[in-house]
Amino acid sequence: MIVRETGLQDCFVIEPTIFDDGRGSFFESFNLQKFQEKVGLNINFVQDNQSISQRGVLRGLHFQKGEFAQAKLVRVIKGRVLDVVVDIRKNSETFGQTFSIELTGENNKQLFVPRGFAHGFSVLEDDTIFFYKCDNYYHKASEGGILFNDKTLQIDWKLKKEEILLSEKDTFLNSLDHL
Template identity: 60%
Template sequence: MELKYPKPILITPQVHGDARGYFFEPYNRNTFINKWGIDDVFVQDNESLSSRGVLRGLHYQIGEMAQAKLVRVAVGKVLDVVIDIRKSSPHFGSVYSYLLDDQKHEQLFVPRGFAHGFAVLSDTAIFQYKVDNFYSREHERGILYNDPALKIDWQLQPHELLTSEKDRALPLMQDAELFAHA
């Protein structure tokens, strides 16, 4: 089976800088289609502010409310983690980790069918993301961030991690409701 997006796509924008600072386009629909083949239509922007050690995830939505995300760090540095949870994917269960920061301005396109989370490695971080579908509490799902089967190195000591009660109650991947089809 051929997948539209076999894996997440790391996007390095062209940054124009001089003594005044820098300029770049975080999103240009034509560039995303022509350069990376990403034709998803984003419908909502989200932003979070977090301090060092905050871990958010691993989240996703299922069914008709599944979401693709375009994520970036406006301020700070995070370890961004995505997991292929599409049971029909040849990459099912693969864990991908990326360091995203405000220096390289890289972005990550996370296709539908991936769980997503991040941990803040800097003193603070402003994390921004676009989604191609609206939030739906009924379709929200997640996987426990420290599932031993996933072997994720969050690059912080366990006692440094600050997680929500909701995220600490998420199931292991083996018990989670996943995507049956890509």
């Protein structure tokens, strides 16, 4: 496993070691001991989530507040997304900064999203399967979000405006300035 820094504190790209042969390929998608050793954080994942989406779907930017904040380890099993995170920790040196990466079923890269970050992704290929681990349980009353098109963030979601499919709740989120 190779762990790369993103430029945002405690946020990492993780690349597995893939073993290929004539039968196909194999890789270890998660190992708690190796993960904690490489990232230097004590994380205990308690919930796994999965979504299947079509091209144009944009989910985010979401986060959980307070005691229900969540760290996530995200990856794509099949298909392709542009994964985006925003540091929303007001005392952080990288507050308001973003990081994006293309995650695919072929590159098998993962992104570790620490607590205190907003997270979202745009789906760039039909039938994309997105999977993630969380270190805290979902709590509806603690959910929050930032508008995907917040002018201060200037995120290029790699989709045309007319392609974007949002949930109704994602159309009413706040800007970063109103957190």
